[in-house]
Amino acid sequence: MTTLLLVLLAGFAAQLVDGSLGMGYGVTSASLLLSTGIAPALASASVNAAQLGTTLSSGISHWKVGNVDWRIVRRLSGPGAGGGFAGATVLSSLDTSVARPVMAWLLLVLGVVVTVRFVLRPSPRRGRMSRWSGRRRFLGPLGAGGGFVNATGGGGWGPVVTSTLLATATVEPRRVIGSVATSEFVVTVAASAGFLVGLGLRDLDWWTIGALMLGGVVAAPFAALLAGRLPQAVLGVAVGGLIVLLNLGPVLTGLGAQEVGVSVPVVVGGVAAVWLGLLVRAGVVVVRARRSRPDEVPDEDLRPEGSASRAEREPDDERVAAGVNA
Numbered sequence: 001m002t003t004l005l006l007v008l009l010a011g012f013a014a015q016l017v018d019g020s021l022g023m024g025y026g027v028t029s030a031s032l033l034l035s036t037g038i039a040p041a042l043a044s045a046s047v048n049a050a051q052l053g054t055t056l057s058s059g060i061s062h063w064k065v066g067n068v069d070w071r072i073v074r075r076l077s078g079p080g081a082g083g084g085f086a087g088a089t090v091l092s093s094l095d096t097s098v099a100r101p102v103m104a105w106l107l108l109v110l111g112v113v114v115t116v117r118f119v120l121r122p123s124p125r126r127g128r129m130s131r132w133s134g135r136r137r138f139l140g141p142l143g144a145g146g147g148f149v150n151a152t153g154g155g156g157w158g159p160v161v162t163s164t165l166l167a168t169a170t171v172e173p174r175r176v177i178g179s180v181a182t183s184e185f186v187v188t189v190a191a192s193a194g195f196l197v198g199l200g201l202r203d204l205d206w207w208t209i210g211a212l213m214l215g216g217v218v219a220a221p222f223a224a225l226l227a228g229r230l231p232q233a234v235l236g237v238a239v240g241g242l243i244v245l246l247n248l249g250p251v252l253t254g255l256g257a258q259e260v261g262v263s264v265p266v267v268v269g270g271v272a273a274v275w276l277g278l279l280v281r282a283g284v285v286v287v288r289a290r291r292s293r294p295d296e297v298p299d300e301d302l303r304p305e306g307s308a309s310r311a312e313r314e315p316d317d318e319r320v321a322a323g324v325n326a
Contacts, residue, residue: 004207004208005211007211007212007215008211008212008214008215009215010028010029010032010212010215011025011029011050011054011211011212011213011214011215011216011219012215012216012219013215013219014028014029014215014216015054015058015215015216015217015219015223016219016222016223017223017235017238018058018158018181019058019061019062019177019181019219019223019224022158022162022163022166022176022177022180022181023114023157023158023159023162023163023239024114024155024158024235024239025051025054025155025158025216026047026048026051026150026155026156026157026158027107027110027111027114027153027155027156027159027239027243028155028239028242028243029047029050029155029212030043030044030047030103030153030154031111031154031242031243031246031247032246033047033154033208034100034104034107034246034247034250035246038205039099039100039203040094040100040102040103040154041091041092041094041099041195041198041199042199042203042204043103043154044088044091044151044152044153044154044195045088045092045192045195045199045204046204046205046208046209046212047154047155047212048088048151048154048188048191048192048195049192049195049204049209049213050209050210050212050213050216051184051185051188051213051216052185052188052189052192052213053213053214053216053217054213054216054220055181055182055184055185055188056185057216057217057220057221058181058182058184058185058216058220058223059181059182059184059185060220061220061223061224061225062178062179062181062182062224063178063182064224065178065224065225067174067175067177067178067179067224068175068178068179068182069171069175069178069179070179072139072165072171072175072176072180072183073179073182073183075140075143076139076142076143076146076179076180076183077143077183077186077187078140078143078186079139079140079141079142079143079144079147080143080144080146080147080150080157080161080183080184080186080190081147081186081187081189081190082144082147082190083143083144083145083146083147083148083149083187084147084148084150084151084187084188084190084191084194085151085191085193085194086147086148086151086194087147087148087149087150087151087152087191087194088151088152088190088191088192088193088194088195088197088198089197089198090151090152091103091152091195091198092194092195092198092199093198100250100254101250101251101254102152103152103153104250104251104254105247105251106149106152106153107153107243107246107247108243108244108247108248108251110149110153110155110156110159110243111240111241111242111243111244111246112240112244113159113163113240114159114163114236114239114240114243115236115237115240115241115244115275115278116240117163117240118232118233118235118236118237118240118282119233119237119278119281119282142160142161142164142165143161143183146160146161146187147187147190147191150184150187150191151191151194151195157180157184157187158180158181158184161180162176162177162180165180178224231282231283231286233282233285233286234279234282234283234286236282237275237278237279238279241272241278241279244271244275245268245272245275248267248268249264249265252264252267252268
């Protein structure tokens with residue numbers, strides 16, 4: 001019972017972060033499940049099954065508060081579903097001894113990508129690729145790649161798709177986060193179908209899946225309201241670092257680090273110390289930005305990544321449409 005309660009709380013926290021950052025639920029949940037020794041394909045299948053409820057609830061919640069642009073959703077969903085089904089089929093066909101290090105490596109890379117993105121906190125480069133970022137020729141391959149990574153890694157839709165659109169689209173951040181979160185439901189359905197074909201229903205722990213799903217569904221409405229409004233630099237570094245720490249040990253062990261005299265606990269401890277330092281730095285930057293301009297929206301250099309400026313929070317119809325014109 002205690003374990004299920006912890007899983008439920010983990011699902012709640014992961015969805016709360018995912019709704020604000022546009023990423024984090026899948027990779028965090030998959031990393032936690034892998035750390036318990038569950039087979040990679042079962043871990044990803046369990047996360048996708050749980051996300052059938054969380055992504056549906058998240059999409060509805062984002063739609064209700066006006067965070068969804070349906071043109072983006074349509075152009076991401078189809079290719080994303082194809083990539084998700086293909087990724088689930090590939091992972092299901094791999095032997096556990098092969099799939100475990102592959103999935104650990106993929107999650108480790110995603111964790112590093114998320115951490116570096118929010119440590120550097122680059123200002124969104126809207127305008128440089130804006131005339132391409134809303135087109136099918138851009139969103140199609142992006143969705144397909146994100147769907148494949150999401151299924152094979154147990155998560156990755158957000159880090160791949162949300163990060164790319166936040167850096168390129170003219171649409172305000174909350175609409176990017178809401179549209180990507182809404183399209184993820186279709187991707188999750190396709191990936192779950194792929195796992196159903198490849199694995200069937202055997203060996204799935206429905207209590208764990210239910211706890212993850214319930215936590216995420218409860219958090220979804222609150223997460224939609226917080227989209228783009230929490231200190232994203234701190235949340236991003238926290239989630240990215242956690243994913244790195246959960247997967248670094250298995251990756252080092254798979255590489256045979258101990259056989260050449262490298263202490264895995266010492267390396268993980270050193271990385272944890274660096275992570276805590278980056279987390280403190282991110283917090284200090286956010287606090288200083290707020291204190292320097294308490295009554296104003298921070299400028300592009302100080303504003304937490306993904307948050308909207310006053311102009312972006314009140315876009316005219318032409319500006320919103322520009323990011324998704326074909």
